[in-house]
Amino acid sequence: MYQRLVEVVVEQTEAIGAYIAVPEAGSEWLRVAAASADTPDLRQAMEQLTPSKDPAHFPYGNMVPSLAFREKTPQGPVSPGQSPAMTAVQRQQAPLSRIRSVMAYPVFLCEEREPTAVLVIESDSSRHFTQSLQRLLGQLAVTLGLALTQWRHHRELIEKDAEIQQMAFYDDLTALPNRRFLEIQMEQDMARAERHNRLLAVCMLDLDGFKPVNDTYGHEAGDEVLVALGKRLPEALRKSDFVARLGGDEFVLLVEDLADLGDLTQTLKKVEDTIAAPIRLSNGETIRIGASMGIFLYPFGDGETADQLLRWSDQALYESKAHKADREHPWVLFGEEVRKAQRTPAQHLLDAGALEVWYQPILDNRARKVVGVEALARLRDAEGKIWPPAEFLPQLRDADFFDLSKKVFAQALADLPILDAQGWSLWVSVNVDPRSVSESCITCLREMITLGAVDPSRITLEILEGSDFLEQQAALEHLLEMKTLGVRLALDDVGSAYASLLRLKDLPIDEIKLDQAFVRTLEKRPQDLHFVGATQDLASGMGVNLVVEGVETDDIFDAVTVMGAPLLQGYAIAKPLPLAELQEFLQHTPSHHRRHPTGLLGLYAAQLANHSALKKAIRQNPRLVDYMTLVDATTCPIHDDMRRLGVDDGGPLDRLHQEYHRAIAVMDALLISSPANDDWSAAERAEKALEQAIIEAFWKSKAEDGNPLSSG
Known part of the structure; x- marks a missing residue:
């Protein structure tokens, strides 16, 4: 509208x-919304x-x-000589120097007191704006205001109609x-399916596990889940498909233009994965839910109505x-028997x-004796082959995990009195799988403990950290009840999931077990000993026990002992054994009474611990340590360990150890x-060089023994 008007004026x-x-x-500025001129350079200058x-x-x-906007009245005609501002603007933009006369008219919407726009006309003649032209331009500004008023009313009607349509045909949430x-x-879809001789799938969908979300976190959290799925479900479907919410946690999907059941299966699997x-809820909790679906394929017979399809x-x-417990898929086709999931070889063995x-x-690394055992599941097939967990666990379904934990627990309760x-x-x-922790699980455990002959304080139930279970508020309630x-x-497996690691302080636990991934690879990644030490400090600060799993070699045993x-667990102590x-x-039981470190990986660990202790002491009070003692590497326990392990006096390691002590002594001085100087860079470089x-x-040394290790 604006553009056409200024073109007509010119x-x-x-x-x-x-x-x-x-x-x-919200600003002091007026913006040029439309412009027209007899030359491109003048139009460009006006637009700027x-x-x-x-x-x-x-x-x-x-x-x-x-002036027209502020005064709310027509202004002009004005020539450059009458307006210093106009002259100044013309000097900034050369194309504007052609202008010899200007008029401006404020434009008002009906019943508005502030201008909604200003119409500006420019001429290269000081006599251009005759009285009749001024009257015409004034009438044009009034007409523009009326047109804008009508356009605004029309737009409001459209928006109101869209709002009514939204309320009538769309879900508020x-x-x-x-x-x-x-x-x-x-x-429409039924008619199209008949016309094109294609199948239409009507899918009724209901959420599994939605009620516990409402019960645990409140209805606001339940609404968040529904809103999230309201965004996800259309993305899982094709553009030609349709999804509606019936109410509560029920949805209907219309999947059309299907040639056969194979086309539908792909879509349903995508919907399953999406749900x-x-x-992630706004309260920081992360939840998972599932779905059950009922499918009717149209056309199925004669005289079917939309209501019947639903x-x-x-x-x-x-x-x-x-059939949630044994169905093969979360969906069932009307008129067909529920396809039950086929039992896997591991399930048959169980x-x-x-x-x-x-x-x-x-x-117990301090008492140097075995104080406990972890009960581990194994399956033995008809040929006598032993199946380890990595082989059979992927073949189990959710319902199997509690059965497995229950059987292992029962056997452990029977074997402990024998020992x-x-x-x-x-x-x-x-081990108790987090997916099976529930009220019924706790009731079952209570009955088994009551009937058993083992003091419950000798039983430790391990919950895997790397699971969503610990991110749920309900988890805390279940753990407290188990206590x-x-x-x-x-x-x-502490360390495998950062989120629940942050929640350790909130959980009623007595023990943490370090993720084996940080321990088994210590020979290749000795820097992970820092994490071992940090977890040890965490456990100590929380007042809980720490079990270090994955202690598979003598060198790793040496390092974590230093x-x-x-508490240590791994092949270096013993592999899993039948009763x-x-x-x-x-x-x-082999003797573990040895002087540590026994090797170079243990020496590395000893140097880490020694450096940490020295740095802490110096920072606390640098006068606690004598300079001459610090600078003399032979007074350091690491020196004695190096001699005992056969490190040459004056050799590369010995020289780097001496350089390290000189750097530490200088830092202390x-x-x-x-005291304000806290630049440890020189000491840290010396420390890193010695560690490396x-x-x-x-x-x-490992390569020379025929067991090369990568530094990756």
Whole structure:
């Protein structure tokens, strides 16, 4: 509208240019919304004009359109000689120098007191604006105001109509189509399916696990889940498909233009994955839910109505929900029997009683004796082959995990008194899959402990840390209830999930088990000893036990022993053993009474601990340590360890050790003379050089022994 108006003004009044300026919301400036001129350079110059509503802003606040806007009355005609502001603007832009006369008219909407725009006309003649032309331009400004008023009213009607349409046909919460829209869409899709001889799938979808979200976190959290799915579900479908919310946690999907069932299966699998993806709530919790679906394929018979299609898909949904434990897929087709999931070889072995419980000893590294065992599941097939967890766990379904934990727990409760009778009073640790932790699980555990002959304080239940379970508020309630059984709780694989690591302080645990991934690779990644030490400090600060798993070699045993790890588990102590072999092992437990470090990886760990202790002491009070003692490397315990391990006097390691002590002594002296100086860079470089040299010597020795290690 604006552009056409200024073009007509230039064409019909022989003006050289015209433009419309409108106020910028929330600022002092007017913006040129449309411009027309007899030359491109003049039009470009007009488009770059920035009139201001502020009179103090010279020259832009004193331009003719600025005056018309402020005074709310027509301004002009004005020539450059009459307006210093106009002259100043013309000097800034050469194309504007052609202008000899300007007029500006404020434009008002009906019943508005402030201008909504300013119409500006420019001429190269000082006599251009005759009385009749001025009257015509004034009438044009009034007409423009009336047109703008009508246009605004029309736009408001359109917006109001859209709002009514939204309320009538869309769900308030999710913004998805509602039941009324669904009924209209179904009629159209059914007609299209018949016309094109293609299949239409009507899918009734109901969320699994939605009620616990409402019960645990409140209805606001439930609404967040519905809103999230309202955004996700359309993205999982094709553009030609349709999704509506019926209410509550029920949705309907219309998947059309299907050639066969294979096309539908792909879409349903995508919908399943979309719903199962984690949902982050505003309270920081992460939840997972599932879905059950009932499908009706149209056309199925004669005389089918949209209402019948919905009823039949709802019946199929009922069948799907009734077989959640054993269905192959979360969807069921109307008229077909529920396809039950085929039992895997591992499930058949579990059903057949092929479970064996093996035990891996846990060493108290201070008392140098075995004090506990972890009960581990194994399956033995008909050929006598032993299946480790990595092989059979992926074949189990959710319902199997509690059955597995229950059977392992029952066997451990039966075996522990046998060991007691032979003089080995050990505690036992049993894994409990987080997915199976529930009220019924806790009730079952309570009954088993009551019927057993083992003091519950000797039972540790391990919960895997790297699971969403610990991110849920309900987890804390379940763990607290498990504690009332008198058992100890352990968090397994600590370090594998950062989020729940932050929640350790909130969990009622007695023990943490360091993720094996940080320990098994220590020979290749010795720098991970820093994490071992940090976890040890964390456990100590929380007042809980720390079990270091993955201690598979003598060198790793040496390193974590030097670090002061209290409880160790791994092949360096013993592999998992059947009960009979465990009894034999306990009768002839190898001695762990050795002086550490026993090798170069242990020496590396000792240097880490030594440096940490020295740095802490110096920072606390640099006068606590004598300079001459610090600078003399031979007074350091590391020097004695190096001699005992056969490190040459005066060799590369010895020289780097001496350089390290000189750097530490200098740092100590600097802190005494200048306490504000906290630049440890020189000492840290010396420390890193010594650490790297020890590790390279370790790797070299392993290579010479025929066991090369990568530094990656």
